[in-house]
Amino acid sequence: xxxxxxxxxxxxxxxMAASFVFARRKAKATVVAAGEGAGxxxxxxxxxxxxxxxIVSGxxxxMALVAGANLSxxxxxxxxxxxxxxxxxxxxxxxxxSAEFRARTYVEFFIKTLLVTCSLIAVFTTxxxxxxxxxxxxxxxxxxxxxxxxxxxxxxxxxxxxSDQVGQSGAFxxxxxxxxxxxxxxxxxxxAAPIGLLIAIxxxxxxxxxxxxxxxxxxxxLAGVPTVVYGFFALMTVxxxxxxxxxxxxxxxxxxxxxxxxxxxxxxxxxxxSSLSDDVINAVPQSMRDGSYALxxxxxxxxxxxxxxxxxxxxxxxxxxxxxxxxxxxxIVVLAAGRAANLTGNPFEAVTTVTVQIVALLTxxxxxxxxxxxxxxxxxxxxxxxxLVLNFIALIIVRRYRARYE
Amino acid sequence: xxxxxxxxxxIKFTCKDVRVAYSGKxxxxxxxxxxxxxxxxxxxxxxxxGKSSFLRVFNRMNDTIxxxxxxxxxxxxxxxxxxxxxxxxxxxxxxxxxxxKPNPFxxxxxxxxxxxxxxxxxxxxxxxxDHIVEKSLQRAGLWEEVKDRLKDSGTGLxxxxxxRLVIARAxxxxxxxxxxxxxxxxxxxIATARLEELIEELSQKYCIVIVTHSxxxxxxxxxxxxxxxxxxxxxxxxxxxxxxxxxDPRTQDYITGRTG
Ligand SMILES: Nc1ncnc2c1ncn2[C@@H]1O[C@H](COP(=O)(O)OP(=O)(O)OP(=O)(O)O)[C@@H](O)[C@H]1O
Ligand SMILES: [Mg+2]
Numbered sequence: 145x146x147x148x149x150x151x152x153x154x155x156x157x158x159x160m161a162a163s164f165v166f167a168r169r170k171a172k173a174t175v176v177a178a179g180e181g182a183g184x185x186x187x188x189x190x191x192x193x194x195x196x197x198x199i200v201s202g203x204x205x206x207m208a209l210v211a212g213a214n215l216s217x218x219x220x221x222x223x224x225x226x227x228x229x230x231x232x233x234x235x236x237x238x239x240x241x242s243a244e245f246r247a248r249t250y251v252e253f254f255i256k257t258l259l260v261t262c263s264l265i266a267v268f269t270t271x272x273x274x275x276x277x278x279x280x281x282x283x284x285x286x287x288x289x290x291x292x293x294x295x296x297x298x299x300x301x302x303x304x305x306x307s308d309q310v311g312q313s314g315a316f317x318x319x320x321x322x323x324x325x326x327x328x329x330x331x332x333x334x335x336a337a338p339i340g341l342l343i344a345i346x347x348x349x350x351x352x353x354x355x356x357x358x359x360x361x362x363x364x365x366l367a368g369v370p371t372v373v374y375g376f377f378a379l380m381t382v383x384x385x386x387x388x389x390x391x392x393x394x395x396x397x398x399x400x401x402x403x404x405x406x407x408x409x410x411x412x413x414x415x416x417x418s419s420l421s422d423d424v425i426n427a428v429p430q431s432m433r434d435g436s437y438a439l440x441x442x443x444x445x446x447x448x449x450x451x452x453x454x455x456x457x458x459x460x461x462x463x464x465x466x467x468x469x470x471x472x473x474x475x476i477v478v479l480a481a482g483r484a485a486n487l488t489g490n491p492f493e494a495v496t497t498v499t500v501q502i503v504a505l506l507t508x509x510x511x512x513x514x515x516x517x518x519x520x521x522x523x524x525x526x527x528x529x530x531x532l533v534l535n536f537i538a539l540i541i542v543r544r545y546r547a548r549y550e
Numbered sequence: 551x552x553x554x555x556x557x558x559x560x561i562k563f564t565c566k567d568v569r570v571a572y573s574g575k576x577x578x579x580x581x582x583x584x585x586x587x588x589x590x591x592x593x594x595x596x597x598x599x600g601k602s603s604f605l606r607v608f609n610r611m612n613d614t615i616x617x618x619x620x621x622x623x624x625x626x627x628x629x630x631x632x633x634x635x636x637x638x639x640x641x642x643x644x645x646x647x648x649x650x651k652p653n654p655f656x657x658x659x660x661x662x663x664x665x666x667x668x669x670x671x672x673x674x675x676x677x678x679x680d681h682i683v684e685k686s687l688q689r690a691g692l693w694e695e696v697k698d699r700l701k702d703s704g705t706g707l708x709x710x711x712x713x714r715l716v717i718a719r720a721x722x723x724x725x726x727x728x729x730x731x732x733x734x735x736x737x738x739x740i741a742t743a744r745l746e747e748l749i750e751e752l753s754q755k756y757c758i759v760i761v762t763h764s765x766x767x768x769x770x771x772x773x774x775x776x777x778x779x780x781x782x783x784x785x786x787x788x789x790x791x792x793x794x795x796x797x798d799p800r801t802q803d804y805i806t807g808r809t810g
Binding site (some may be wrong): 353429431432433434435436437439440441442445453454 | 609611614616639640641642643644646647649651653654655656657665666669670716719720723
C-alpha cells in the first residue's frame with residue numbers, strides 16, 4: 145500500500161518535471177527561432193510555459209487516477225492511463241507555446257486558486273465545527289431548558305444514564321462546573337501574572353543581553369512541555385506535596401484539588417505572560433525612557449511610572465490571552481482537579497471544570513444522542529463563546545495599544 | 551548681546567579634553583570648551599560630527615547608552631559632574647533635555663508636566679502641583695491652548711504642541727540648564743518661530759544649549775556658536791563673529807553651504 149502510494153507520487157512528479165522541461169525547452173527554442181529580440185514580444189518567460197505544462201499534465205494525471213479508481217481498473221492499468229493522459233496534457237500545453245499565449249496568467253491563476261482553496265479549508269473547518277457545536281447544543285436544549293443549564297446549581301449527568309434508577313432525570317446545572325473552571329483559572333492567573341510580569345520586566349529592562357539570550361529561550365521551553373506532563377507533575381508531585389504540607393498544619397486536603405491544578409496551570413501559562421509582556425514592554429519606545437531619565441527619574445521610577453504604565457493595556461491583553469488559554473486547558477485539570485462537581489470557592493477542595501466534564505461525558509460507553517453526551521456540546525459551546533469573547537477583547541486592547549505608539 | 555556682556559556673564563560648564571567613544575570607537579576627540587551661564591549656545595556641524603554625543607555629556611545621558619564611554623573632565627559651576635560621588639539622577643534634575651522628536655509620555659497633559667515635580671517631591675500638595683503645572687505650561691506658551699483639556703492625552707497634541715509640552719515638562723523641575731537637540735526639526739515654520747521666541751525668553755533665566763541644523767536659526771537665537779567637524783571642535787565664539795568672519799576654512803565652507 146505504502147509502496148504503491150510512493151510509486152504514484154513518483155510517477156506524478158516525474159511526469160510533471162518532464163513536462164516542465166519539455167515545454168520550457170520548446171518555449172526557448174521558439175523564442176530563438178523567432179529571432180533577435182523576440183523574447184520581448186513573448187507574453188511570458190519560457191519558465192512559465194514549463195510550469196503550465198507541468199501543472200496541466202499533473203492535473204490530467206490526477207483526474208485519470210480518480211477515474212481509474214472509480215472504474216475500479218487494476219493498478220497497472222490506472223498507472224498506464226495516468227501516464228497516457230498526463231503526457232497528452234503535457235503535449236497539449238506545449239503545443240500552445242506561442243508569443244500570444246498567456247502562460248503566466250494561467251499559472252498565476254492556478255496558484256491563486258490553490259492558495260484560496262487552502263484558506264477555504266481552514267475557514268470551512270472552523271465554520272463546520274461551530275455549526276456542529278451550535279446544532280448539537282440546540283438538541284441538548286430541547287431536552288434540558290437553557291435557563292436550568294445556565295442557572296442550575298447541581299451537576300450530575302451520570303444519573304441520567306440509568307433509566308432504571310430513581311433520580312433518572314439527571315441534573316445539568318452548569319454553575320458548579322463553571323465555578324470550578326473560574327476558580328482554577330483565578331488561581332492560575334494569581335500565580336502566573338506576577339511571576340510572568342516580573343520575568344518580563346527583568347528580561348526587558350534589567351538583564352544583560354547575554355543573560356537574556358539564555359534565559360528567554362529556557363523560559364519558552366516551559367511553553368513547549370506537553371500539558372499531559374504538567375498534569376502528571378501535578379498529580380504525582382504537587383498534589384501530594386500540598387497534602388503533606390496541609391497535614392503538618394493540621395488539616396486535610398485531597399490530592400486532587402483546585403489549588404493543585406491552579407498552581408500547575410499557573411506555571412504552564414507563565415511563559416505566555418512573560419513572553420507576551422516582554423514584547424509589549426519592548427514596544428514602548430526608547431524615547432519614553434530617555435524622556436524619563438532626562439527628567440532625573442531613576443530606573444525603577446522610569447520602569448513603573450512610564451514603561452509599565454505605558455505597556456499596561458498590552459499587558460492586560462497578554463493576561464487575557466493567557467486566561468483564555470487556561471480556560472480551555474484540559475489535561476492538567478483532568479489529572480489534578482478531580483471530577484466531583486462541588487459548588488465551592490474553597491481552593492483546597494476537589495472541583496471539576498468544563499473541560500474535565502466534557503471528557504467525562506464523552507469517554508466510556510456512549511449513546512450519542514442522550515442528553516448526557518449532548519451536554520458536552522453545550523459545555524463546549526459555552527467554553528468556545530467565553531474564549532472567543534476573551535480573545536476578542538484582548539485583541540482590541542492590544543491593537544489600540546499598538547496604535548498609541550504609531 | 552555685546553562682546554563685553556558675554557564676557558562678564560558667568561561660566562556654567564567647563565570641559566577639558568572630553569572624549570566620547572561608542573564601543574571603543576571614538577566619536578569626539580578631546581573637546582575643550584566653556585559654556586556661558588545665561589543665554590543660548592548653539593552647536594552646529596555636519597551630520598554625524600558628534601553634536602548630540604557632546605550634548606549628552608552635560609546631563610550624562612550617555613551613561614544610559616550601552617557601550618558608550620566618556621572621558622575627560624566636565625565641571626558645572628566648578629563641580630565635577632563625572633565625579634564618582636555625583637549621582638547622575640540628581641544631575642539630570644538640574645540639567646533638563648528636550649529631544650529632537652517630541653516624546654510626551656502616554657499620559658494626560660497634566661501628568662506629563664507633573665511627572666518631574668512628583669518624582670522629585672517638589673510640591674507638597676495638590677494646589678502647589680497645580681500651580682507648577684500651570685506656570686510651566688504658561689512659560690512654554692501652551693497654557694492657553696490646553697488649559698481646558700489638561701486631562702487629555704499628551705500624545706494627542708499636534709507636533710508643535712507636543713514639543714512645547716515636553717519643554718514645559720522639562721522646566722517644571724526648575725532646571726538650571728536646558729539642552730535641546732534639534733528641537734525644531736519636526737516643526738513647521740510657524741511652530742518654529744514660536745519655539746524660537748520661547749527659547750529667547752527662557753534664555754533670560756536658563757543656560758540653553760541647542761543643537762541645530764539651521765544656520766539661520768543659530769544666527770537668530772544664539773549668542774555663541776560652536777562648529778563641530780568629525781568629532782573636533784573647530785571653532786567657537788560669538789555667533790556674530792562665526793557667521794560674519796569665520797576663522798577656519800571648514801567653518802566657512804559649512805556655513806556657506808559648501809559642505810555638510
Ligand atoms: N548610540 C550610538 N552607538 C554607536 N555609535 C553612535 C551612537 N550614537 C552616535 N554614534 C556615533 O557617534 C558619531 C557622532 O554621532 P552624533 O549622533 O553625536 O552626531 P550628530 O552630530 O548629532 O549627528 P546628527 O546631526 O545627524 O544628529 C557618529 O559617527 C555616530 O555614528
Ligand atoms: Mg544628533
